[in-house]
Amino acid sequence: xxxxPTLLPFALIATHAVATPLAEGCALRMSEIGSMVTxxxxxxxxxxxxxxxxxxxxxxxxxxxxxxxxxGKFDNESAQTADGLFVLSTTKVYxxxxxxxxxxxxxxxxxxxxxxxxxYN
Numbered sequence: 001x002x003x004x005p006t007l008l009p010f011a012l013i014a015t016h017a018v019a020t021p022l023a024e025g026c027a028l029r030m031s032e033i034g035s036m037v038t039x040x041x042x043x044x045x046x047x048x049x050x051x052x053x054x055x056x057x058x059x060x061x062x063x064x065x066x067x068x069x070x071x072g073k074f075d076n077e078s079a080q081t082a083d084g085l086f087v088l089s090t091t092k093v094y095x096x097x098x099x100x101x102x103x104x105x106x107x108x109x110x111x112x113x114x115x116x117x118x119x120y121n
Contacts, residue, residue, distance in 0.1 A: 025043050025044035025046070025047025025048050025107075025114065026041075026042075026043055026048075026105055026107050026114045026115065026116040027041070027042045027043070027044075027085060027105075027116060028040070028041055028042075028103055028105055028116055028117070028118040029042065029081075030101075030103075030118060030120060032095075035094055035095055035096055035097075036092055036093075036094060036095075037092065037093050037094075037095050037101060037120065038090065038091070038092050039055075039057065039090070039091050039092075039093065039101070039103050039118070040081075040087060040089070040090045041053065041055045041087075041088040041089040041090075041103075041105040042081055042085035042086060042087055042088060043074070043085060043086050043088060043107055044084075044085055044086075045076065045080075045084065045085070045086050048074075048086065048107060048109060049075070049076060050073075050074060050075040050076065050109060051073070051074060051107055051108055051109035051110070052071070052072065052073045052074070052107070052108055052109075053071060053072060053073075053074065053088045053089065053105060053106065053107045053108075054069065054070070054071040054105075054106045055069065055070045055071070055088065055089040055091075055103065055104070055105045055106075056068075056069050056103065056104045057069070057070075057091055057093060057101070057102075057103050058101070058102045058103075059093050059094075059095060059099065059100070059101050060099060060100045060101075060102075061095065061096050061098070061099035061100075062096075062098070062099075066093075068091070070089045070091065072088070072089070074086050074088055088105070088107070089105075095120070100119070100120060100121045101118075101119070101120040101121075102117070102118070102119050102120075103117060103118045103119075103120075104116075104117040105117070
């Protein structure tokens, strides 16, 4: 019975992870711990060895709307995920009960472009 109080805090921390399918090398990954949501935009370096990106994050909570945007360039020097994708952008957002989150990642390399999106309610 002494273990129950020790394990209880770990049981209350729920992690939920979601990922968009890798559409033409573009992916959005989301994980949550409580009301904190982490979103990561990534690309497959075999499909996208270099280019630029723009990630738009829209959070809605009650009557409030928050919009943020991150953009930049990437190449073979970019950070990689454990499974070898280039990390383009990572952000954390607070989403209360009843809130929603819409994320869009656009990637281009001058000759072509792709986008992927994620909706969370």
